[in-house]
Amino acid sequence: MSSRHPDPAELVACPTCDALYRFAPPGPRQTASCARCGTVLFAPRPGAIRTVLALALAALALMTIALDYPFLTMNANGLTAQASVIDAVSSYAVDDMAPLSLAIAVLILLLPTLRLLLLVYVTLPLVFGGRAWPGARTAFRLNVQLRPWSMAEIFMVGVAVAMVKVADLATISFGPAFWAFAAVALLLAAKDAVTCERTLWHILRAS
Amino acid sequence: MAHSQSLLTARAAGLVACRHCTHVWPAGTRTCGVCGSALSSRSHDSLQRVWAWWCAGIIAYIPANLFPMMKTDMLGSEMASTILGGVVELVQHHAYFVAFVVFFASICIPLAKFMAIAWIAVAIRRPRGSVSAHQLHRVHDVVEFIGRWSMIDVFVVAILSALVQFSVVVSIHPGIAAVSFAASVGFTMLSAQALDPRLIYDASEQPRHE
Numbered sequence: 151m152s153s154r155h156p157d158p159a160e161l162v163a164c165p166t167c168d169a170l171y172r173f174a175p176p177g178p179r180q181t182a183s184c185a186r187c188g189t190v191l192f193a194p195r196p197g198a199i200r201t202v203l204a205l206a207l208a209a210l211a212l213m214t215i216a217l218d219y220p221f222l223t224m225n226a227n228g229l230t231a232q233a234s235v236i237d238a239v240s241s242y243a244v245d246d247m248a249p250l251s252l253a254i255a256v257l258i259l260l261l262p263t264l265r266l267l268l269l270v271y272v273t274l275p276l277v278f279g280g281r282a283w284p285g286a287r288t289a290f291r292l293n294v295q296l297r298p299w300s301m302a303e304i305f306m307v308g309v310a311v312a313m314v315k316v317a318d319l320a321t322i323s324f325g326p327a328f329w330a331f332a333a334v335a336l337l338l339a340a341k342d343a344v345t346c347e348r349t350l351w352h353i354l355r356a357s
Numbered sequence: 358m359a360h361s362q363s364l365l366t367a368r369a370a371g372l373v374a375c376r377h378c379t380h381v382w383p384a385g386t387r388t389c390g391v392c393g394s395a396l397s398s399r400s401h402d403s404l405q406r407v408w409a410w411w412c413a414g415i416i417a418y419i420p421a422n423l424f425p426m427m428k429t430d431m432l433g434s435e436m437a438s439t440i441l442g443g444v445v446e447l448v449q450h451h452a453y454f455v456a457f458v459v460f461f462a463s464i465c466i467p468l469a470k471f472m473a474i475a476w477i478a479v480a481i482r483r484p485r486g487s488v489s490a491h492q493l494h495r496v497h498d499v500v501e502f503i504g505r506w507s508m509i510d511v512f513v514v515a516i517l518s519a520l521v522q523f524s525v526v527v528s529i530h531p532g533i534a535a536v537s538f539a540a541s542v543g544f545t546m547l548s549a550q551a552l553d554p555r556l557i558y559d560a561s562e563q564p565r566h567e
C-alpha cells in the first residue's frame with residue numbers, strides 16, 4: 151500500500167526532529183505524537199474551532215471593558231487615585247521612556263487584541279461551513295508567530311505583585327477593568343490550549 | 358501515525374519540511390505553499406543567530422542589574438531600588454511568597470536561561486554521550502515556555518508608576534534598568550526562538566543517507 155516514493159502532499163514532518171510521516175488524521179479524541187521525539191503533532195478535538203471562536207469573541211468583548219473602565223483604585227490618607235490599563239501602559243511615557251511605554255502597550259494590549267482579531271477572521275467562516283476568507287493563512291501564521299509576545303497573563307501576575315508592594319502605602323480596590331482583564335487573560339490561555347495549530351493548518355489547506 | 362519508513366527524516370528523503378504547518382515540499386522550495394512560511398531544511402545560521410541574540414541579552418542584562426529599576430520619591434527624598442533591592446524590600450515586608458516569585462522571575466529565570474541556551478548551543482556541536490537529544494530538547498522547551506515570565510518585574514514597575522502618582526507624598530517612576538531588563542528578556546526570547554530544534558536531533562542520530 152505504500153509506494154516507495156509517496157507524494158509529498160500526503161506526508162508531514164515533525165517540526166522538532168524532522169521525522170517523516172504519512173499523514174493519517176487521528177480520531178476525534180486521539181493524539182498523534184512523533185515517535186522519535188514525542189512532540190504532539192495533531193490533537194484534533196471535536197467542535198474545537200467553534201469553541202475557539204466563542205472564546206476569542208468573548209475575550210474581545212471583555213477587552214473593550216478592560217480598556218474603558220478603571221483598573222485599580224487606590225486609597226491613601228483620604229486621597230483616591232484611579233489607574234486604567236492605559237495609565238499603566240503610559241506610565242513609562244514620562245522620564246523619556248516612551249519606547250518602553252510603547253513596547254508594553256504592544257505586549258499587553260495590541261498583540262493580544264490583534265491575535266484575537268486574526269483568529270476570529272480565520273475561524274468565523276470555518277464555523278459557518280464556508281470557505282476560508284482570503285488571506286486566512288497569512289492571518290493564522292501571524293497569530294501563531296505572535297503567540298510568545300502576547301503577555302496579558304504575565305501582566306496580571308505583575309498586578310498581583312504590585313498590589314503586595316503598595317499594600318502598606320494604601321488600600322487597593324479592583325475596578326471593573328481588573329476583572330475584565332483577568333478574564334481576558336484566562337480566555338486567551340484557554341483559547342490557546344484548545345487550538346491545535348497543525349490540525350487547523352490541515353483544515354485551512356483543504357478549504 | 359504511520360511512519361512512511363522507519364525514522365526517515367524529511368531531509369534524508371530529499372524534502373524540506375515546514376516547521377509551522379508540518380507540510381513537506383521538494384528540497385529547494387523556498388516558501389511553504391500552505392502557510393507561506395520561509396522554508397529551510399536546516400537554518401544553517403541558526404546557531405549564529407542564537408549566539409548573537411544571546412550576547413545582546415547578556416549585554417542588556419548587566420545594566421539591568423546595576424541601575425535602578427524603580428525610583429520612589431517620598432516626601433522629597435528619592436529612593437532607588439534595583440531588581441535585587443526590590444526583592445529584599447519584599448522580604449522585609451514579610452511578603453515571602455511574592456518575594457520568591459519576583460526573585461525567581463527576575464533573577465533565577467534570566468540566569469538559568471543564559472546558561473541553558475549556551476549549553477544547548479555548545480552541546481549541539483559535539484557528539485554527546487551522556488546528554489540525550491531528548492534532554493536537550495526538553496531544556497529548550499522549558500526555556501521557551503518560561504522565558505517570557507521574566508517580564509513580570511517590568512510590568513510591576515509600570516503598574517506602580519501609574520498607581521502611585523497621585524500625591525505630593527509618594528510618587529514612583531521607572532528607572533533605566535526597566536528598559537534594559539525588558540530588552541534583555543526580549544533578546545533572550547529571540548535567542549531561544551532562533552534555535553532550530555532539528556539540529557539537536559540531527560546531531561544525535563545521523564540521518565541514514567549517503
Ligand SMILES: [Zn+2]
Pocket residue numbers: 164165166167168169184185186187188189
Ligand atoms: Zn519528532
Ligand SMILES: [Zn+2]
Pocket residue numbers: 375376377378379380389390391392393394
Ligand atoms: Zn507551512
Ligand SMILES: [Zn+2]
Pocket residue numbers: 166494497498554
Ligand atoms: Zn522545542
